[in-house]
Amino acid sequence: MSWDISKMGDWKAEDFPRGAVIPDAGNSRDYVTGGWRSQRPCRDDAKCTQCLLCWIYCPDSAVDVEDEKVTNFNLEHCKGCGVCANQCPSDAITMVPEGCELPEVK
Amino acid sequence: MPTQKTLAVTGNVLVAEAMRQCAPDVMAAYPITPQTTIVEEFAKFVANGRVHTEYVTVESEHSAMSSCVGASAAGARVMTATSSQGLALMWEELFIAAGMRLPIVMANANRALSAPINIHCDHSDIMGARDTGWIILFAENAQEAYDNTIMAVRIAEHPDVMLPVMTTLDGFITTHSIDRAEIMDDDTVKEFVGEYVPEYALLDTDHPVSHGNFAGLGGPYFEFKRSQRNAIDRSAEVIRDVADEWTAICGRPFGMVEGWGMEDAEIAIVAIGSTAGNVRAVARELRAQGVRVGVLKVRCFRPFPFADVADALAGCKAVAVLDRAESFGAEGGPLFLEVRSALYDRTERPAIVNYIYGLGGSDVKLDLLRRVYSDLSDVADGAQVPGRLVYLGAR
Ligand code: SF4
Numbered sequence: 170m171s172w173d174i175s176k177m178g179d180w181k182a183e184d185f186p187r188g189a190v191i192p193d194a195g196n197s198r199d200y201v202t203g204g205w206r207s208q209r210p211c212r213d214d215a216k217c218t219q220c221l222l223c224w225i226y227c228p229d230s231a232v233d234v235e236d237e238k239v240t241n242f243n244l245e246h247c248k249g250c251g252v253c254a255n256q257c258p259s260d261a262i263t264m265v266p267e268g269c270e271l272p273e274v275k
Numbered sequence: 276m277p278t279q280k281t282l283a284v285t286g287n288v289l290v291a292e293a294m295r296q297c298a299p300d301v302m303a304a305y306p307i308t309p310q311t312t313i314v315e316e317f318a319k320f321v322a323n324g325r326v327h328t329e330y331v332t333v334e335s336e337h338s339a340m341s342s343c344v345g346a347s348a349a350g351a352r353v354m355t356a357t358s359s360q361g362l363a364l365m366w367e368e369l370f371i372a373a374g375m376r377l378p379i380v381m382a383n384a385n386r387a388l389s390a391p392i393n394i395h396c397d398h399s400d401i402m403g404a405r406d407t408g409w410i411i412l413f414a415e416n417a418q419e420a421y422d423n424t425i426m427a428v429r430i431a432e433h434p435d436v437m438l439p440v441m442t443t444l445d446g447f448i449t450t451h452s453i454d455r456a457e458i459m460d461d462d463t464v465k466e467f468v469g470e471y472v473p474e475y476a477l478l479d480t481d482h483p484v485s486h487g488n489f490a491g492l493g494g495p496y497f498e499f500k501r502s503q504r505n506a507i508d509r510s511a512e513v514i515r516d517v518a519d520e521w522t523a524i525c526g527r528p529f530g531m532v533e534g535w536g537m538e539d540a541e542i543a544i545v546a547i548g549s550t551a552g553n554v555r556a557v558a559r560e561l562r563a564q565g566v567r568v569g570v571l572k573v574r575c576f577r578p579f580p581f582a583d584v585a586d587a588l589a590g591c592k593a594v595a596v597l598d599r600a601e602s603f604g605a606e607g608g609p610l611f612l613e614v615r616s617a618l619y620d621r622t623e624r625p626a627i628v629n630y631i632y633g634l635g636g637s638d639v640k641l642d643l644l645r646r647v648y649s650d651l652s653d654v655a656d657g658a659q660v661p662g663r664l665v666y667l668g669a670r
């Protein structure tokens with residue numbers, strides 16, 4: 170089943186599933202939690218050894234990995250907590266304030 | 276073929292029997308006087324294999340209701356019981372159970388709240404929970420407590436309702452006194468309550484759902500509260516229907532309000548719980564002397580039966596509302612506020628007086644009730660009401 174919430178903004182009280190239940194699974198990725206981030210992680214590919222510790226530690230599963238290599242941070246869900254930057258053994262991640270001139274996120 | 280047996284039994288034992296007959300999947304409970312014997316009896320039923328309920332012995336009422344919420348969200352039929360400070364400790368989960376629309380059934384042994392410490396009957400605990408979103412039924416005696424418990428399961432689980440229900444009985448007076456009551460046979464109750472088929476169950480892994488979600492920051496919290504209001508409004512009709520069905524089986528009538536002598540009463544007392552019986556005893560005496568007195572017992576407090584109350588009282592000259600709970604700083608006790616509000620829209624309205632009585636189990640002697648009727652007779656004859664709020668019998 171796929172729960173269609175595209176018209177949720179127009180729903181009346183009785184259109185919502187009873188008791189605020191979400192009647193479907195696997196949809197937390199639709200819930201964008203990156204909105205309150207005040208700083209974002211920036212990874213230096215030259216320093217990164219691809220140990221994947223950031224991927225393991227990220228509490229929001231916001232480190233994207235392909236073929237066992239970190240490719241990106243998912244900024245729709247990254248909350249900017251800095252856990253990845255703290256854990257990185259190679260100091261490859263810098264936290265950069267939001268709203269400033271930003272380096273491109275790799 | 277429904278078969279009933281007459282028993283001499285306490286209210287608590289009978290409530291435990293009703294719960295056994297409704298066969299909840301889970302009971303999470305913590306003992307507290309004067310509710311303890313309900314969960315104690317029920318624990319015995321579990322230990323003796325007379326009911327197959329997962330009985331969770333928790334460390335507090337906060338945990339009891341939390342466990343009930345979890346079990347109900349998982350898809351189980353859930354029951355529990357509490358009283359007084361225990362109900363107060365459940366405060367936050369009471370709102371959660373109602374907001375998550377979980378059909379939990381809980382018995383409450385009505386008891387005073389501290390301080391000072393007091394373990395006896397009044398309605399401070401239950402009245403404090405009146406705005407939590409639960410349906411609230413009151414019992415005058417053990418028999419009503421039994422019937423309410425069985426009906427509560429059907430009311431709570433009805434698809435138009437899906438709200439938790441509290442069935443209350445007066446601490447010690449009803450919980451511990453031996454009363455004459457009839458108990459239905461197990462099979463009839465089993466068939467009457469049926470099997471609970473939850474729509475959203477966490478344990479139904481073929482239809483995964485998540486419970487307890489967030490609806491803030493401009494989300495539809497407001498709309499969820501509105502649908503909760505719609506559900507408790509709809510429940511009035513469901514309560515009547517379920518009660519009619521149960522009455523057809525057991526022969527005992529149920530009314531959201533139950534009147535005695537109200538057809539031509541000039542003065543009337545509105546009461547709730549066990550005191551209604553005492554008031555009726557005095558009313559019978561006065562009727563025999565030719566005084567046109569009536570008694571109106573309110574059996575369902577949430578949803579409050581405004582129209583029934585107003586219809587019954589509008590023709591009276593003077594009405595007294597007996598409150599066994601305070602609402603400090605308010606115009607009167609909780610029942611008074613509802614009754615007076617129910618009468619506001621009527622053009623013909625009786626004079627109305629509020630009596631606070633019996634707090635902390637203080638005795639409700641018949642003489643006190645005679646005094647209330649005598650005050651009402653004076654008011655009906657044009658005397659001033661005896662005060663905005665009277666502490667009946669307090670020194
Ligand atoms: S800053 Fe926090 S949320 Fe964002 S990628 Fe790093 S660990 Fe994950």
Ligand code: SF4
Pocket residue numbers: 212216217218219220221222223224239256257258259260261262
């Ligand atoms: S923890 Fe640091 S070194 Fe390891 S993969 Fe992440 S960024 Fe690269």
